[in-house]
């Protein structure tokens with residue numbers, strides 16, 4: 522099987538897998554990074570989002586062969602080395618912006634991606650940035666509040 526060197530969460534990992542294996546499967550099955558979730562498997566719910574070169578991207582249909590030298594960050598890689606959570610993670614806890622947790626990984630990663638690009642988004646920009654992420658528990662208003670809270674701390 523082909524070998525791939527991935528740049529992930531600040532280190533390099535070598536995995537052996539087929540060219541068309543989705544990135545999500547490599548993260549969960551080969552690297553035991555279980556933060557990204559399998560939801561739809563069709564790039565339609567956002568549960569599997571990771572950052573690829575800083576931009577939130579679904580990983581369930583992204584073949585490993587397409588990653589190349591890109592830098593991948595999973596939710597496991599957001600906290601600093603001393604264990605301090607990312608400001609977005611802190612804000613989600615502060616605002617209690619989760620119920621079942623199905624959408625949580627994707628919501629956090631999409632929010633980090635948005636604030637990387639636009640630290641002071643309007644409410645409409647927050648809604649647009651999160652519109653690809655499905656929440657079946659209707660936690661949307663708390664999630665938007667969490668992004669606003671994180672934005673104020675940046």
Ligand code: FES
Pocket residue numbers: 558559560561562563564565566567568569570579580581582
């Ligand atoms: S599992 Fe990837 S978008 Fe739903």
Ligand code: FES
Pocket residue numbers: 619620621622623624625655656657658659660
């Ligand atoms: S908290 Fe359950 S899907 Fe969003």
